[in-house]
Amino acid sequence: MFEDxxxxxxxxxxxxxxxxxxxxxxxxxxxxxxxxxxYEQADISGRARVIWSHVSEGTTISGFLILTAx
Numbered sequence: 001m002f003e004d005x006x007x008x009x010x011x012x013x014x015x016x017x018x019x020x021x022x023x024x025x026x027x028x029x030x031x032x033x034x035x036x037x038x039y040e041q042a043d044i045s046g047r048a049r050v051i052w053s054h055v056s057e058g059t060t061i062s063g064f065l066i067l068t069a070x
Contacts, residue, residue, distance in 0.1 A: 012062075014041055021048070021065045031062050039064070046070055 012026035022039075031037070035050045046069035053062040 015061065021051070021063060023061060023063050025059055025061050027059065029060070031060065036067065037064070044069065 008028075008030065010026055010028040010031060012024035012028075015023040015025055031050055031053060033050050033052055037048055037050065039046060039048055047067045048064035049067055051063045051065050053060055
């Protein structure tokens with residue numbers, strides 16, 4: 001979920017996680033570097049910042065830095 005400029009929800013497939021961040025695959029063109037998002041996965045949620053995005057054959061993979069987790 002993000003609020004820039006309006007709230008929107010995007011479904012993504014989690015590819016990889018680490019202590020400080022994660023990578024996810026999605027089809028959204030609105031998830032761009034610098035954007036802060038809210039994320040939810042099973043029993044984990046928080047805020048993260050998009051650090052990079054790579055588009056290939058209609059799929060986007062983005063790297064996120066976790067800002068808060070809870």
